[in-house]
Amino acid sequence: MARRGRRTALAGAALLVALAAAGLAAPRLAPHDPYATTLADRLAPARAGHPLGQDTLGRDVFARVLVGARISLAVGAAAVAISLLLGAGVGLAAGYAGGWIDEVLARVIDVLLAFPGLLLAIALAAVLGPGLGNVVVALSALGWTGYARLARTEAAALRRREFVTAAEALGARPGRVIVRHLVPLATPVLLVQATFGMAGAIVAEASLSFLGLGAPAPLPSWGAMIDEGRPFLLIAPHLVLAPGIALALTVLALQLLGDGLRDLLDVGE
């Protein structure tokens, strides 16, 4: 089980690193400016110099897909980092403290988790207006709750273990117990959840941008590119295929990494 996990995790990690590297090296890999329009070459198909063709304004699709990787990965990573830090902090503190604080928090999380996440993100993004920062806010607003629930369960289970009692007997303050003793043991579960969470955040960003509520034009978010290309499916399918394949590969990389880590770290489903 662990051996297959290692292979799967490595495959996912390699694919993810390749995608990130391609995004970072965008100006070298694709010589064209992703924002430069050439109206004479609107909807031109793939050919030498433009390996993925040109879009509705004659912009190079390859350059835009590569810059899109930066947007996807950055928004996904930011949303997950904020959600994870907030959720783990709140959850570990409440689970360790126990008592009424923990009770209240558990109820609040239950109510928030009972709400369909993407729908709230859509409503929030609509209110806040387009912009990548607002997308991160909209995705983190509910995103932290899943991590908080996991962290809370972990902390509540670990609270009564001997090594925690020992640390407390030696005079360790709550902050130290949480950081030095609970965090290391809760990390595997949270890490696996964060990997799948990042895939979810990337799909959500693409969905918001597809609906016109995410990345503002002319930013080449994959979701926005798919939306722009949709009316031209008949004559220029490459406009939808190229960003879609990039999006699917990114999700695949994170799914493989998450699956692999789960087997490797022996975390239950």
Add this chain to the structure above:
Amino acid sequence: MSLAGRRLLLLVPTLVGVATLVFAFLHLVPGDPVEIMLGESAAPADVATLRHELGLDRPLAVEYVRFLGRAACGDLGRSIAYRMPVTRVIASRYPATLELAAAAFLIALVAGVPLGVAAGVAPGSAVDRIARGASLLGACLPTVWLGPLLVLLFAIRLGWLPVSGRGTFANLVLPATTLGLGMAAVLIRLTRATMLSALRAAHVRTARAKGVPEWRVVLVHALRNAAAPIATVAGLQAGALLAGTVITETIFAWPGLGRLVIQAIDARDYPLVQGCVLVIGASYVAVNTLTDVAHRLLDPRLRDG
């Protein structure tokens, strides 16, 4: 009180929470929502009327209580774009969303459970590899891309099905498949895992030792035990389907609630946006609660808490 009863009682604070989030929504709008809705050149009398109608001229606490009270009675205010009660606009669109979600649910069940059972019975076999591949593929194809992809393939290239719209059975196939495939992937994975562990149980070994035919071992002895978790996840997924129609309805111009939300956002018709989010959110919460209650009633180990 039984666990199921307690779970039903939890529905009340959850719904109040959902309504509170929807209420907070209007107050998060940067600037004056009334001015955004009516535009800067609106007549002062219209502005005052709308402000009063939305309750924005009263203290926040009074407004909140009034909003909850009205929502509880089914009054969600008036749509600005449609010039009629929000509930009437929503009622005219809800059936389309239900139809789409039900069809997607059916597709996911029919595609997901049998494939998952076949894979769980013969781990490592060709069927298992196909099922695992299909489940990974389903998890990696986001709706925003799967929809246009299916349109390209089946509507544009092959010409078998219409591109968009609602009315005939053919119109339903592509949107329902788009919406249902992700859930099918989840069901394949879950059914496979539960069947694998059910087939390892002691009573299955006993049944085999007694010479019970293999099809009976699989369908009666193992699947019956695996059925409860599968039904629970299917129920939770059904709620997610109802709430997840926004993208699919937008792609296929399906005249349901999901598309209505986006149209209302574009028209800055905030009472309608609030109403749609509230109704979709409440439906999602209701389906999840019913699933949970059913699960607790069906599983004897959870019946008495």
